[in-house]
Each structure stands twice: as structure tokens, then as C-alpha cells.
Amino acid sequence: MYLRHTTIKKDGKVHRYWRLVESIRLGGRVIQRTVAQLGDLTKVEAKRAQAFALKAVGQPEQKKLFDDGCRDVVVPVKLKGVKVERSRRFGDVYLALVLWWTLKFDEFWGGKIERERAGVTWEKVVATLVCARLCEPSSELHIAEDWFRRTALPDLLQVSEEEMNKDRLYRALDLMIKHKAALERHLSQRAGELFARENDILLYDMTSTYFEGKAEGNSKAKRGYSRDHRPDCKQVCVAVVVTFDGFPLGYETFAGNTHDSTTVKHIVETMETRHGTVGRVWVMDRGMVSRDNITWFKETGRQYLVGTPKSELKRWEAALVEKNDWETIRDGIEVKLCKDGNNDEEIFILCRSRDRVEKEKAMHVLFSTRIETSLVKLKDRIERSTRRLNRDVINRQIGRIMQRNQRAAARFDISLVDDASPAGFYLHVTIDERFDEWAELSEGTYVLRTNVKKWTHERLWKTYIQLTQAEAAFRIQKDELSIRPIWHQREDRVNAHILVCFLAFAMWKTLESWQSTSGLGNSPRTILEEMARIQSHDVILPTTMGTNIRLRCIAHPDEAQSAILARLGIIMPKRMRISDLPEKIVLRS
Numbered sequence: 001m002y003l004r005h006t007t008i009k010k011d012g013k014v015h016r017y018w019r020l021v022e023s024i025r026l027g028g029r030v031i032q033r034t035v036a037q038l039g040d041l042t043k044v045e046a047k048r049a050q051a052f053a054l055k056a057v058g059q060p061e062q063k064k065l066f067d068d069g070c071r072d073v074v075v076p077v078k079l080k081g082v083k084v085e086r087s088r089r090f091g092d093v094y095l096a097l098v099l100w101w102t103l104k105f106d107e108f109w110g111g112k113i114e115r116e117r118a119g120v121t122w123e124k125v126v127a128t129l130v131c132a133r134l135c136e137p138s139s140e141l142h143i144a145e146d147w148f149r150r151t152a153l154p155d156l157l158q159v160s161e162e163e164m165n166k167d168r169l170y171r172a173l174d175l176m177i178k179h180k181a182a183l184e185r186h187l188s189q190r191a192g193e194l195f196a197r198e199n200d201i202l203l204y205d206m207t208s209t210y211f212e213g214k215a216e217g218n219s220k221a222k223r224g225y226s227r228d229h230r231p232d233c234k235q236v237c238v239a240v241v242v243t244f245d246g247f248p249l250g251y252e253t254f255a256g257n258t259h260d261s262t263t264v265k266h267i268v269e270t271m272e273t274r275h276g277t278v279g280r281v282w283v284m285d286r287g288m289v290s291r292d293n294i295t296w297f298k299e300t301g302r303q304y305l306v307g308t309p310k311s312e313l314k315r316w317e318a319a320l321v322e323k324n325d326w327e328t329i330r331d332g333i334e335v336k337l338c339k340d341g342n343n344d345e346e347i348f349i350l351c352r353s354r355d356r357v358e359k360e361k362a363m364h365v366l367f368s369t370r371i372e373t374s375l376v377k378l379k380d381r382i383e384r385s386t387r388r389l390n391r392d393v394i395n396r397q398i399g400r401i402m403q404r405n406q407r408a409a410a411r412f413d414i415s416l417v418d419d420a421s422p423a424g425f426y427l428h429v430t431i432d433e434r435f436d437e438w439a440e441l442s443e444g445t446y447v448l449r450t451n452v453k454k455w456t457h458e459r460l461w462k463t464y465i466q467l468t469q470a471e472a473a474f475r476i477q478k479d480e481l482s483i484r485p486i487w488h489q490r491e492d493r494v495n496a497h498i499l500v501c502f503l504a505f506a507m508w509k510t511l512e513s514w515q516s517t518s519g520l521g522n523s524p525r526t527i528l529e530e531m532a533r534i535q536s537h538d539v540i541l542p543t544t545m546g547t548n549i550r551l552r553c554i555a556h557p558d559e560a561q562s563a564i565l566a567r568l569g570i571i572m573p574k575r576m577r578i579s580d581l582p583e584k585i586v587l588r589s
Contacts, residue, residue, distance in 0.1 A: 051569075052517065052518075052569055053568065053569030075541075075543050075549065076543060076544040076545075077541045077542065077543055077544070077549075078542045078543070078544060081540075081542035082539070082540065082541055082542070083539075083540045084537045084538065084539055084540070085537070085540060086536075086537065086538040086552075087535050087536070087537050088150060088151055088155070088536045088537075089135075089150055089151045089152065089532055089535060090151070090152040090535050090536040090554055090555075091530075091532055091533065091557075091561070091572070092135045092529070092532035092534075093131055093135060093151045093152055093153050093156065094152065094156065094531070094534075094572070095511070095527070095531050095570070096130075096131040096134050096135055096528075097127065097131060097153075097156055097157075098570065099134075099507040099510050099511055100127050100130065100131065100507065102194070102510060103190050103191075103194075103506060103507065103510060104186070104190055105126075105127070105130070105503070106123055106127065108182075108183065108186050109123040109126050109127075109176070110123045112182065113126075113175050113176070119163065119168075120159050120163045120164070120168070122172055122175060122176075124157045124159055125164070125168055125171075125172040126172050126176055128148060128153060128157070128159075128164055128169070129143070129169060129172060129173070129500050130500055130503045130504050130507065131153065132147055132148075133481055133482075133500050133501060133503075133504035134481070134504040134507055134508060135151075135528060135532070137480075137481055137482035137504075138482075139487065140166050140169040140170060140173070141166050143164075143166075143169060144164060144165050144166040144169055145166070148161060149161045152536045152576075155536065155552065155576055155578075170493075173492075173493055173496035173500070174492065174493075176496060176499060176500075177492060177496045177499055180495075180499055181274060183499075183503075184249060184250040184274050184275075185274050185275070187249070187506055188249055188275050191243075191247050191510075194510070194513075195247070195513055199243055199249065199275055199276075200244075200280065201243070201244045201280075201283060201466075202241050202242075202243070202249065202271065202280060202281070202282055202283065203241070203243070203244065203283045203284075203466055203467055203469055203470045204239065204240075204241050204264075204267060204268075204282060204283065204288065204470065205239070205240060205285060205467060205470035205471060205474070206237055206238070206239045206240075206254075206260045206263065206287070206288075207237070207238055207240075207474040207478075208224065208225070208226055208227045208228065208235045208236065208237050208238070208256060209228065209235060209238060209478070209483050209484040209485070209486060209498075210226060210228050210230045210233040210234065210235040210484060210486070211233055211234045211235065211236070211485060211486045211487075211489075211494075212233070212485045212486070212487050213487070213489055214234070215234050215486075215494075216489070217489050217490050218234075218236075218489060218490065218491040218494055219255070219491060220236045220253060220254065220255045220256065220491060220494075221235070221236060221256060221494075222236075222255045222256035222257040223235065223256060224255075224257035227474075228478075233485070234256055235256035236253055236254070236255070236256050236486070236494060237253065237254040237255065237256055237258045237263075238251060238252075238253055238483075238498060239251060239252045239253075239254065239263050239267055240470060240473050240474065241267065241271050242469055242470050242473055244463070244466055244469070246466075246469030246470070246472060246473060246509060247506070247513070248473060248502060248505055248506050248509065249275060250270070250274060250275075251498070251502055252266070252267060252270060253494075253495060253498060260287040260288050261287065261288055261289065261290040261292075261293055263288075264284070264288050264290075264293045264296075265293070265296060268282060268302065280302065280303065281303045281304065281305060281452055281463070282297075282302065282303065282304045282305070282306075283304075283305045283464060283466065283467060284304070284306045284307070285306070285307045285467055286306065286307035286308055286309050286310075288306065289306050289309065294306075294449075297451070298451065303450075303452050304449075304450060304451060304452075305448065305449075305452060305460060305463055305464055306448070306449050306450070307447070307448060307449075307464065308348075308446070308447040308448070308449050310446075312447050313442050313445060313447060315340075316338055316348070316350055316447065317441070319336060319338050319350055320350070320441050320442060320445065321441065325337075326352070329457060329458040329461060330458070332354035333352070333353055333354070334351070334352045335350065335351050335352075335457045335458075335461060336349070336350040336352075337349060337457065338350055338447075345451055346449060346450065346451050347450060347453060348448070348449055349447070349448045349450075349460060349461070350445060350446075350447055351445065351446055351447070351448060351461055352444050352445045353444050355444075356444035356445075356446075357443050357444030357445075359444070360443040360444055361439075361444075363407050364407060364408050364411075364439055364443070367405040367406075367407040367409075368408040368411055370404070370405050370408075371401060371402070371405050371408055371409070371411075371412055375398075375401065375414070375427065375429055378394070378397060378398070378401075378427060379426075379427040379429075382394070382421075382423045382425070382426060382427055383421070383426065385421075385422055385423040386422050387422055387423075388422065388424045389423045389424060389425070391416055391424070391425065394416060394427075395416070398414055402414075408435075410432065410435050411431060411432055411435040412429060412430075412431065412432070413429070413431075413432055414427070414428070414429050415428045416428070448460060448461070448464055473505065476505060477501050477502075477505050480508070480525055481501050481504050481505060481508070482501075483497075483498065483501040508524050511527065511528075512524050514568060515567075515568065518567040518568055518569075519567060520564065520567055520568070527564060530560065530561060530564060531564075533561070534554065534557055534572065535554075535555050536552060536553065536554045536555070536576065537552075537553055537554075537555065538550055538552050538553075539551045539552075539553050550578060551575060552575060552576040552577070553574065553575050554572055554573055554574060554575065554576070556574075557572055
């Protein structure tokens with residue numbers, strides 16, 4: 001997403017209207033779709049934005065940090081000597097700190113980690129780590145040596161640049177990981193206060209993130225199935241639990257070679273210990289499903305909604321053949337209730353998506369074409385050979401072709417038949433028509449399995465589809481917050497790194513919810529990048545009395561920035577006091 005403006009001349013005046021737009025692909029072309037019009041807020045909208053800002057960060061009031069005592073001072077100034085110094089990034093780190101205080105992380109960490117003797121408070125060090133991860137993901141060394149001094153955080157946190165060194169950042173990592181469980185409980189409570197979130201439906205999914213280096217000191221660093229397509233690197237698996245709308249409740253780390261289904265019992269029991277058990281419905285994809293897990297859910301009386309493996313469709317072939325009894329729950333989506341003999345504890349729902357049918361059909365055509373092209377080349381090479389070929393080598397080549405195109409591999413029956421040619425054999429290929437028949441019948445179809453009987457088919461389907469929120473959580477942490485690759489080698493430091501990313505993701509989702517309710521779309525990175533252009537400066541004013549006045553001023557937001565701030569209910573301060581007062585920033589009305 002990005003900002004665009006339209007200029008209109010009316011009654012001799014020029015009016016500029018800002019819009020938040022996103023690029024989407026429509027057919028073979030890319031168009032810009034307007035997400036939000038950033039015009040003037042109505043009085044109702046303005047009051048709603050200010051009310052949420054008040055709820056988020058407490059009672060608005062003017063803090064000493066933003067009052068330099070110069071409001072009514074009048075002095076003669078030599079204009080020729082006026083200059084600007086010490087320009088710093090202000091807007092994005094200010095917004096990050098607002099989110100930090102919105103979630104009351106300052107209160108949480110202030111009560112958990114004791115103040116360092118004759119030094120900066122640990123809460124400020126943790127805040128620096130998380131704000132940096134949100135605004136400009138980088139290493140602790142980069143934060144200490146470059147990023148921190150380029151921002152207004154030293155002024156906002158009242159911490160000198162020398163105090164925020166890499167050793168102090170690393171010690172903060174070592175201290176904060178001990179409070180992970182208490183932090184998750186705090187986050188769940190605060191999210192409920194801010195957004196009235198209910199944790200009745202929990203979405204659970206798993207991903208992996210890889211290491212750079214040998215990671216020999218980390219017992220969880222193992223090679224396994226890599227979602228990042230880096231099988232050459234050791235990795236660790238990360239399991240995340242989010243609410244229905246994607247707000248994070250907790251996470252756990254596992255060894256890199258852990259299978260998804262083996263983590264279910266541990267995750268469910270851990271999350272229920274921290275967040276309660278009443279009314280929970282666990283939603284998971286087919287990678288989590290196993291016979292033991294389903295049996296355990298049933299025996300313990302827990303509710304679940306899960307996808308089933310693709311092979312499960314074979315059980316419902318008769319239902320797929322039957323064209324009747326499909327219920328359209330929305331355009332392009334059909335569902336059908338299926339009975340499993342005498343099993344009265346569960347219901348199975350066949351789901352078919354028109355878009356998914358087209359996607360899977362295209363994939364089958366693509367992979368089939370690739371296989372056919374490769375086999376034609378291989379067959380031609382065998383026929384043109386003037387010497388005897390090694391059968392094992394050719395079989396391995398065929399295996400590689402099939403492995404790279406697994407989606408359509410079962411469609412082909414391939415064999416090497418002996419003959420009197422120089423090669424000693426020829427390539428024989430037949431097409432299994434049953435594959436095409438089954439593909440046409442099953443493309444775009446999947447099965448849901450649940451013991452929740454009170455919900456409608458539409459609600460069951462919509463709830464399962466929300467697993468995309470868990471997938472989005474991984475995508476944001478990997479692409480936007482740079483959880484990968486992991487450069488730390490020690491296990492405790494790796495866990496702390498993931499915790500910092502988790503906290504930054506909680507702030508990301510808070511901003512996303514905030515801007516969504518304010519009509520600003522759902523792209524926090526767009527907002528942060530726009531705010532990053534707002535800088536603070538030291539303005540030096542030489543007086544006629546031979547002295548200089550130094551004012552620490554914040555650049556006035558432009559039209560687009562002002563529209564965004566107005567919708568969020570945030571009013572930027574105009575100046576900061578140059579002092580060491582440890583005051584907390586809040587929004588003012």
C-alpha cells in the first residue's frame with residue numbers, strides 16, 4: 001500500500017485529496033484500488049478516534065518532556081546565524097513507543113526486571129530492542145552502533161547514546177526470556193481490554209526459521225522439512241497460537257526436525273494453562289492431524305475443527321460423484337455434510353471452491369506438461385544413443401523428473417523396456433486415465449472434520465479459512481520483522497530473539513487493528529514508513545545578547561501525514577524539552 005493524491009481546482013482554489021491505495025492484479029493487469037480516503041474526519045469519526053487513543057494510552061495530558069518552558073518567552077534573534085542541527089527520525093519511533101505503552105509493556109517489564117545499579121532501566125532497553133524490530137529490523141550490534149543514534153529514541157526514552165551499547169542489549173535478551181509465560185498472559189488480558197477480543201477460537205499453526213552458522217551450542221538446531229526452502233541449514237520450528245482475527249496469544253519453539261502432529265498435545269495444554277480452558281475450539285490444518293491427536297481430543301472432551309489429509313477424499317468418492325445435496329454458502333463455495341457410518345461424535349464436511357478448482361487444474365496441467373517435455377527429451381536422447389546406456393542412471397533421471405513435479409507424477413506409468421537398440425532399452429510411457437478422472441472429480445475439494453455440532457456449515461467453513469491469519473503471522477514475522485535468518489548461536493539467545501519478534505508482531509497487529517477501525521486499511525508498514533519521514537531537529541537561535549537558544553523541534557506533518565494522524569487520534573508534539581526527565585509520552589486530546 002502507498003499514498004496517492006488528487007489535485008482539483010474549484011472556485012479558484014486548489015484542493016488536494018489524499019488516498020491510501022493498494023496494487024492488485026486483475027486478470028493480466030495491475031490496478032490501484034482505494035483502501036481509504038484520507039479526507040477530513042467527521043465530528044463523530046474524530047471523537048471515536050480520540051476516544052480510542054484515550055483508551056489506548058491513558059489520560060491525555062501535556063508531559064514535561066514536551067514542555068520546554070519557552071512558550072511565552074520573547075527574545076531578539078540574529079536571523080543570519082539561525083541553523084539546524086541533529087536531525088533524527090522521530091515519527092516511526094514515536095508511533096512505536098505509543099504502541100508499546102498502548103499494550104502496557106512498560107508497566108509489565110518495569111515490574112519484572114529490576115533496575116540496573118546506577119544505570120538505565122531494563123524496560124527502556126527492551127523497548128529499544130522491540131521498537132527497532134518493528135521500525136527497522138536489524139542486529140543488536142547495528143542498533144547500538146548506528147540505528148539508535150539516528151532516531152529520536154535517546155530523547156524520548158531519556159537515555160544517552162553511550163548507555164545503549166551492545167553489551168546492555170545482549171544482557172536484556174538474557175533477562176527477558178525468563179518472563180515469557182507471564183508476558184503471554186498480560187498480552188491476552190490487554191488485547192481483550194483494547195479490542196474486546198474473545199479467545200474462544202484458537203488458530204494453531206507451525207513454521208520453521210533457519211540459522212546462519214553451525215549452531216552447535218543449540219540442542220534445538222536440527223535439519224528438517226524447511227518451509228524456507230533452505231534444507232542446507234539447521235533450523236528451529238516455531239508454533240504460534242493466534243485469535244480468530246490473528247492477534248498473537250503465545251508461541252513455543254521445538255527442534256528443527258519436529259513433526260507438526262507431535263506438538264499438538266503440548267501446545268494445547270500449555271495455552272490452556274495460561275489462558276483457560278472454557279469454550280475453546282482448536283482450529284488446525286491437516287498437517288496437525290493424526291489418529292492419536294483426534295483420539296486425545298475426544299477422550300479429553302476438547303472441541304476441534306481440523307482439515308484432513310488429501311488421501312481422506314477417497315473415503316468420500318461416492319459423495320463426490322453424487323451431484324445433489326451441495327449447499328452454496330457464498331459465491332463460488334459449496335459444502336456437503338457427510339456421514340461416517342455409526343460415528344455420531346463427529347461430522348465431516350466436503351468443501352469445494354471454484355477458485356481452488358481452477359488453481360489445482362492449472363497446477364496439474366503445468367506439472368504434466370513439464371513431465372511430458374522432460375520425458376520427450378529423455379526418450380529422444382535414448383533413441384539417438386550410439387552406445388549402451390546405464391539403466392540405473394536413466395532411472396535416477398526419471399526419479400528426479402517425478403520428484404520435481406510430484407503433483408502430476410502419479411499420472412504417468414514409466415518403464416525401461418529391453419530391445420536391440422544400441423542403448424539396450426527404450427522408454428515406455430503410458431497415461432493412467434484414472435488419475436485424470438479422479439483429478440476432475442476431486443480438484444478444489446477438501447474435507448473438514450469437527451466435533452462442534454452447534455455451528456452452521458458456513459460458520460465452520462469461515463472459521464477454518466481463518467487459518468490464513470496464522471499463516472499471515474508467519475509471513476509478517478519473516479518478511480516484515482526479519483525473524484529469519486537467525487544469527488544467534490546459543491539456545492537462550494535464539495529464544496530471546498524469537499520473543500522480541502513476537503512482541504514486535506503484537507505491536508504490529510495492534511497498529512493494524514487500530515488503523516483498520518480508523519479506515520486506514522491494513523498495512524502497518526505503510527503507516528510506519530510515512531511516519532518515518534517526520535524528523536526532529538535542534539534549531540539554534542543566536543540572540544542579540546551573545547547567547548544561543550537551542551530548541552528541539554519536531555517537523556510539522558504534511559497533509560497526508562496529518563490525515564493519518566487525525567484518523568488515528570494522535571497529535572504530534574511540537575517540541576521536546578532538552579533535559580533528563582524520565583517522563584513517559586502519552587497522547588493528548
